[in-house]
Amino acid sequence: MPRFNPDSDVLIATIGRPHGVRGLVHLHAATDDPETVETIGVLHDEHGAAWTARWVSPGVAALTDGQGNTLPDRTAAERVVNRRLYVTRDVLPAVEEDEFYHADLIGMTAVSESGDVLGTIVVVHDYGAGVSLEIDRGLIVPFTLACVPHVDLAQRRVTVVPPIEVEVEGDLDGEVQVRA
Secondary structure, three states: OOOOOOEEEEEEEEEEEEEEEEEEEEEEEEEOHHHHHHHHOOOEOOOEEEEEEEEEEEOOOEEOOOOOOOOOOOOHHHHHOOOOOEEHHHOOOOOOOHEEEEHHHHHEEEEOOOOOEEEEEEEEOOOOOOEEEEEOOOOEOOOOOOOOEEEEEEOOOEOOOOOOOOOEEOOOOEEEEOOO
């Protein structure tokens, strides 16, 4: 089992509160598709312990440790609350062109079009209405081509054009357009 490496491991899920008395837990997937948590296979936590997850209902999972033991009861489930489950970056499938894992963006240097350093990306927000990047100096920008026209993974830099004003047209049932 790989040892936890915060520089290369990617968060897949966080263990939440127990569900019932039989060792089940609420599991909060950090993936687009929660099924990925189960299909990806063996996960590990910050302590290097191995885990696998099996969904029993939406948002509720049975966890099995590296020895093949499922959490037996609520008390055991309470002991693992807030544990984060990871995989090494190389386990994840390759992304398409112009697609990025959040973990790849975090830590990148944000620069203006003229090359001035604006800060470092610290959080990638996705609340369902579109992704935005939070830069450590208090700037949050929509992750759109208008505001982030260039991402250079090799140089670990993104070009950011902060919008002066953001105008949203459309409705949530149809096409939404964002203009800066």
